[in-house]
Amino acid sequence: MASIASAAATKIGKCGIDFGTSACKVAACNGESLSDLDAKVIVDPMGDFSIASYVAVDDEGGYVVGNTARQQMERRAKYTVAHVKKSLGVEGGTVSLVTNLGKKVVVAPEKIASILLNQVVSVASEGEGVDMKNAVVAVPHGCSEARLKAMAETAKQSGLNVLQFISESSAVALAYGLDEETTEAGNYLIVDIGFEATRVSVLSASNGFFSVKHFKEIAGVGGNAMSERIVALCVRDFMDKHGKDLKDNGRAMLKLQAACEHAKHTLSVSTRAVVEVDALADGVDFRKLVNQASFESECSDLFTKMLEGIGATLKDAGLAISDVKNVLLAGGSSQMPRVKSMLAQVFNKPELEKETSGTVNPSEAVALGAARQATLLCMMAENNVEEIQKVVGGETNPTVMSLALTVGVEQKNGLIVPVFSRGNAVPASRTITLEHGSASTLKFYTGERPSAAGNFLLGMADVGEAKGSRTFTLSVDKSGQNFTLLVGEKEVNITFVGAVETLSKGDVAAHVASCASDAAAKEDARARAVADLNDFIYKVQESDYLQDIEEEDTEIVDKKVAETTAQVGAAGDVESITALLKSLTTCVDDILAEYDEEDEEEDGDEAFDGGDMD
Ligand SMILES: Nc1ncnc2c1ncn2[C@@H]1O[C@H](COP(=O)(O)OP(=O)(O)OP(=O)(O)O)[C@@H](O)[C@H]1O
Numbered sequence: 001m002a003s004i005a006s007a008a009a010t011k012i013g014k015c016g017i018d019f020g021t022s023a024c025k026v027a028a029c030n031g032e033s034l035s036d037l038d039a040k041v042i043v044d045p046m047g048d049f050s051i052a053s054y055v056a057v058d059d060e061g062g063y064v065v066g067n068t069a070r071q072q073m074e075r076r077a078k079y080t081v082a083h084v085k086k087s088l089g090v091e092g093g094t095v096s097l098v099t100n101l102g103k104k105v106v107v108a109p110e111k112i113a114s115i116l117l118n119q120v121v122s123v124a125s126e127g128e129g130v131d132m133k134n135a136v137v138a139v140p141h142g143c144s145e146a147r148l149k150a151m152a153e154t155a156k157q158s159g160l161n162v163l164q165f166i167s168e169s170s171a172v173a174l175a176y177g178l179d180e181e182t183t184e185a186g187n188y189l190i191v192d193i194g195f196e197a198t199r200v201s202v203l204s205a206s207n208g209f210f211s212v213k214h215f216k217e218i219a220g221v222g223g224n225a226m227s228e229r230i231v232a233l234c235v236r237d238f239m240d241k242h243g244k245d246l247k248d249n250g251r252a253m254l255k256l257q258a259a260c261e262h263a264k265h266t267l268s269v270s271t272r273a274v275v276e277v278d279a280l281a282d283g284v285d286f287r288k289l290v291n292q293a294s295f296e297s298e299c300s301d302l303f304t305k306m307l308e309g310i311g312a313t314l315k316d317a318g319l320a321i322s323d324v325k326n327v328l329l330a331g332g333s334s335q336m337p338r339v340k341s342m343l344a345q346v347f348n349k350p351e352l353e354k355e356t357s358g359t360v361n362p363s364e365a366v367a368l369g370a371a372r373q374a375t376l377l378c379m380m381a382e383n384n385v386e387e388i389q390k391v392v393g394g395e396t397n398p399t400v401m402s403l404a405l406t407v408g409v410e411q412k413n414g415l416i417v418p419v420f421s422r423g424n425a426v427p428a429s430r431t432i433t434l435e436h437g438s439a440s441t442l443k444f445y446t447g448e449r450p451s452a453a454g455n456f457l458l459g460m461a462d463v464g465e466a467k468g469s470r471t472f473t474l475s476v477d478k479s480g481q482n483f484t485l486l487v488g489e490k491e492v493n494i495t496f497v498g499a500v501e502t503l504s505k506g507d508v509a510a511h512v513a514s515c516a517s518d519a520a521a522k523e524d525a526r527a528r529a530v531a532d533l534n535d536f537i538y539k540v541q542e543s544d545y546l547q548d549i550e551e552e553d554t555e556i557v558d559k560k561v562a563e564t565t566a567q568v569g570a571a572g573d574v575e576s577i578t579a580l581l582k583s584l585t586t587c588v589d590d591i592l593a594e595y596d597e598e599d600e601e602e603d604g605d606e607a608f609d610g611g612d613m614d
């Protein structure tokens with residue numbers, strides 16, 4: 001196994017890593033500018049695009065890792081640790097294996113995982129010709145602190161610099177470009193069908209933002225269970241033909257599992273596959289033809305569970321099937337034709353059944369998205385890899401991955417314009433233009449309510465009056481807690497009144513829960529109605545809308561505006577606010593109508609004057 005250090009290179013490269021239960025994938029981006037970021041998975045010298053999550057002790061006491069370890073599994077099971085991700089961050093989680101000296105040892109999962117991770121980085125470094133030890137690593141959405149810590153420790157032991165941990169759901173979203181401003185706004189559904197589970201995420205995307213709104217893991221519905229259905233078919237068949245139960249024969253079962261896994265993959269591209277194992281047990285060769293239809297019927301309860309889980313996630317998110325703009329597939333098992341056809345039918349998206357070529361390969365999506373994020377981070381630091389290393393170097397617990405709540409700025413009308421949405425990965429930087437100018441003080445809020453009033457005031461910055469549009473850039477560092485503001489070229493100090501860190505997880509959860517209440521919905525609707533009213537008042541007062549009217553009419557409008565403004569506080573519901581707006585618009589429209597009439601009369605007179613009198 002080549003070590004990271006052996007990839008002698010002066011430049012340090014960046015990659016994205018999907019540390020999967022059954023296999024790891026690593027990807028890197030070609031482009032260096034936002035518009036041409038082309039992520040690709042790095043293949044190992046054997047041409048494999050994934051590194052099996054297997055680590056085995058060899059005869060000399062060294063390690064065999066990845067696909068080689070997997071191929072030896074049936075002969076060397078007791079020397080091998082498979083699927084180490086499952087044990088990371090699990091209370092009391094250890095793994096055991098037998099050493100080359102025949103001694104059974106118990107080791108920390110982080111140790112085995114770091115050997116695997118080292119191999120992943122070696123594959124990347126050899127593939128790219130530079131030391132690829134700066135990485136964004138994807139972890140399961142909502143994974144525990146303990147798991148994140150275990151992953152950070154794994155990275156540390158393998159010599160990897162984690163630029164950032166991002167959730168697997170976010171990585172998939174990035175791979176499909178939900179962070180691009182051209183992406184159509186709306187709700188997106190990610191269905192990631194991995195080794196032992198299906199993970200369903202509902203995301204909302206708009207203007208280059210996306211955030212994970214709901215997430216559900218459907219345990220037990222994954223590729224492993226599906227392979228096991230073929231294994232069970234074969235075990236029954238062997239019993240019928242040879243009267244022998246294979247289940248107690250560990251080595252035969254491992255051989256059979258490998259062959260069934262292979263057949264399952266064939267069934268994704270062909271209607272028939274053969275499970276073939278020479279000398280499966282007691283020297284008996286085994287051969288069984290499996291067809292796609294019977295395989296799918298064996299798995300039908302798993303498909304039902306998958307659909308039920310997807311339905312439940314949508315229900316939690318308050319969405320109907322028709323509210324889903326697109327379904328983004330991830331995970332190896334999403335390549336099964338039945339899965340694709342089922343989702344295509346349910347969501348009425350025939351394109352899901354098409355070949356994946358040209359779009360994102362679902363098996364690669366997590367790694368591709370992580371690679372994209374790694375490149376974006378490096379671009380934000382102007383590609384100064386040393387600078388990033390200085391910031392993250394030696395950090396063992398980079399636990400903040402994303403913002404707990406939306407951060408936004410108050411517009412003049414009282415509504416919030418989000419700058420970073422909830423779940424936005426940090427560090428991040430974004431330029432915003434407020435179309436109708438702003439007060440001389442910019443007020444930043446955090447929270448999920450549409451109006452400033454329902455959220456937590458974060459800080460204020462004195463920026464001076466602006467009549468037209470106002471543009472500024474807000475940046476947040478990797479802690480998710482320190483913000484900087486640039487207006488034009490100038491950095492403007494933000495006076496913090498309520499820091500993000502003073503909000504506990506409980507506060508955040510309580511706020512999010514309260515947003516869903518009926519009372520909050522009513523207040524939000526009222527706030528939106530007030531904003532519409534305010535917008536109209538600005539239009540009347542500050543734009544050129546009424547510039548041509550007489551002073552006495554201006555006075556009438558000003559009086560009406562003053563009356564209206566005085567009544568807003570007492571108008572408790574949307575209807576009363578809408579009535580105020582209607583009354584104000586009617587007053588303005590009536591005045592404007594008089595001018596129109598006068599204009600028409602003048603035009604008519606002119607036409608009459610210019611007409612032929614003969
Ligand atoms: N072409 C294919 N057809 C059917 N199944 C496939 C195909 N390719 C991969 N799989 C299955 O997908 C599963 C692995 O998926 P994936 O690599 O996404 O999981 P993982 O990332 O290792 O696991 P997890 O996300 O749960 O940690 C395996 O069960 C594998 O057999």
Ligand SMILES: [Mg+2]
Binds near residue numbers: 018020021195331366
């Ligand atoms: Mg996965």
